[in-house]
Amino acid sequence: MLLLFLAGIISAKGQTIASWKVIKLQDYISKSDSVLVINFWATFCKPCNEEIPYFQTIVNEYKDQKVKLLLVSLDLKDEYPNKIKAFAEKNNYTNQIVWLNETNADYFCPKVDKAWMGGIPSTLLINPKTGYRKFFEQQLKPEEFEKELKKAINF
Numbered sequence: 001m002l003l004l005f006l007a008g009i010i011s012a013k014g015q016t017i018a019s020w021k022v023i024k025l026q027d028y029i030s031k032s033d034s035v036l037v038i039n040f041w042a043t044f045c046k047p048c049n050e051e052i053p054y055f056q057t058i059v060n061e062y063k064d065q066k067v068k069l070l071l072v073s074l075d076l077k078d079e080y081p082n083k084i085k086a087f088a089e090k091n092n093y094t095n096q097i098v099w100l101n102e103t104n105a106d107y108f109c110p111k112v113d114k115a116w117m118g119g120i121p122s123t124l125l126i127n128p129k130t131g132y133r134k135f136f137e138q139q140l141k142p143e144e145f146e147k148e149l150k151k152a153i154n155f
Contacts, residue, residue, distance in 0.1 A: 134151075136148075
């Protein structure tokens with residue numbers, strides 16, 4: 001009985017990382033009523049992993065304004081889900097994480113943004129209520145990110 005209880009605690013601590021196709025991501029975006037920060041990253045990408053902690057902190061500061069952060073992993077299939085999950089837990093990534101189950105960047109990149117050449121980190125900010133939409137194919141510094149998030153909220 002104690003073992004089952006402990007197993008429940010361990011599995012509750014970590015999140016489930018869903019496998020999404022780009023169409024599921026598009027559906028998530030179209031049905032959202034929140035300001036969305038969608039960050040494309042990978043466990044092997046140093047700049048990606050430098051920005052995620054402050055993305056989490058800043059988004060948390062604006063959570064009362066219906067802001068959500070979605071971390072979209074672009075790791076290879078062999079990394080899904082175990083390595084991604086372990087990496088996220090080790091680095092205290094607490095926001096929702098999904099793995100983009102796509103292999104053809106020529107197909108999925110333009111579905112996210114026509115200007116996306118496939119580089120990471122990349123971030124898409126969207127406010128579905130106002131029509132605000134901006135894509136960044138670069139690492140954002142904390143000040144830049146917060147400035148853009150405020151624009152998305154108040155557009």
